[in-house]
Amino acid sequence: MDDSLSSTSLLRNAKRAAHKAMDDHGRRDYDEFALHAGVAVEKLAKAVLVAMNPIYIVEMRGSAEMLFHLGGHLTASKVRTIGASEAITRLRTLKILKVDTKLDLLIEVRNGVAHASGGVQAKGLLSTLAESVDTLLKRLDSSGPEFWERWYSAVLVAIDRHRSEIQRDVEIRIKQARHLFDDRFEGLPETAKEAVLKVHPRDVGFRSTMSPRAADRLLTFSSETPCPACGGLAHLMSTPIGTTGTHTELSAFWLRCRLCDLELDGADQIAASGADVEKAQVPTSIDLSWDVTPHTALEVGPTYMD
Numbered sequence: 001m002d003d004s005l006s007s008t009s010l011l012r013n014a015k016r017a018a019h020k021a022m023d024d025h026g027r028r029d030y031d032e033f034a035l036h037a038g039v040a041v042e043k044l045a046k047a048v049l050v051a052m053n054p055i056y057i058v059e060m061r062g063s064a065e066m067l068f069h070l071g072g073h074l075t076a077s078k079v080r081t082i083g084a085s086e087a088i089t090r091l092r093t094l095k096i097l098k099v100d101t102k103l104d105l106l107i108e109v110r111n112g113v114a115h116a117s118g119g120v121q122a123k124g125l126l127s128t129l130a131e132s133v134d135t136l137l138k139r140l141d142s143s144g145p146e147f148w149e150r151w152y153s154a155v156l157v158a159i160d161r162h163r164s165e166i167q168r169d170v171e172i173r174i175k176q177a178r179h180l181f182d183d184r185f186e187g188l189p190e191t192a193k194e195a196v197l198k199v200h201p202r203d204v205g206f207r208s209t210m211s212p213r214a215a216d217r218l219l220t221f222s223s224e225t226p227c228p229a230c231g232g233l234a235h236l237m238s239t240p241i242g243t244t245g246t247h248t249e250l251s252a253f254w255l256r257c258r259l260c261d262l263e264l265d266g267a268d269q270i271a272a273s274g275a276d277v278e279k280a281q282v283p284t285s286i287d288l289s290w291d292v293t294p295h296t297a298l299e300v301g302p303t304y305m306d
């Protein structure tokens with residue numbers, strides 16, 4: 001039979017597309033992610049059908065040429081097989097896949113007949129990809145670790161119902177950031193990575209600063225803190241949430257690491273990441289200057305990170 005339509009070959013192509021999808025997701029390119037994820041599910045669905053019987057991917061219309069081609073008794077002049085939607089429908093008829101509107105959306109995006117409405121919706125399809133692959137792999141001679149390789153732990157998090165959505169999202173992004181960080185040092189000696197991790201943002205021009213955007217109120221405070229993904233020093237933005245006499249209580253709301261590209265937006269995400277904001281290095285006193293005179297005099301005492 002045609003080797004490109006063998007279960008092994010389809011599985012190999014599914015794996016390649018799934019890894020591309022994970023790379024896209026890590027780069028926050030969610031449209032490309034949905035495309036590659038759809039291709040991965042399609043190939044894997046066909047791999048399962050072919051493993052059961054090669055003729056299960058034959059189209060039901062037209063001549064019987066492809067039927068004999070897949071049966072191994074004739075070489076078709078033009079190789080045609082079912083599309084992604086039909087492969088999914090057949091697996092549902094066989095009770096291998098369940099009805100799942102998110103999987104339908106993924107396939108529609110892959111077919112170009114639908115667009116996920118914005119990155120957020122496409123981003124959320126990661127768990128659909130992970131769950132579909134998990135179900136289909138059980139029908140093939142392959143395992144999760146074999147299929148996903150270094151992405152396996154991120155995929156396990158994506159289908160873990162015991163974690164909250166924020167925990168899952170942040171944990172996956174930390175794993176993606178680690179892979180991106182490792183990719184940047186591929187082929188370089190380990191010492192190069194160690195040297196970069198020792199660089200303080202302040203050595204390359206970054207300084208802890210306060211940024212009063214309104215004349216009478218401090219709005220943001222930037223400092224550096226250990227990155228929960230790569231261990232280098234990340235940029236942390238905080239905002240005062242309360243002041244008592246000599247103390248200003250700060251709440252971290254944005255973290256960005258230039259080494260691994262991890263970006264966390266909001267106090268919930270930062271808390272879920274396990275970032276040790278108490279280790280944020282903040283200056284003990286700050287001089288402020290303005291281009292224009294503030295409307296109200298500002299008194300600034302020592303600052304603490306709570």
Ligand SMILES: [Zn+2]
Nearest residue numbers: 227230257260
């Ligand atoms: Zn980092």
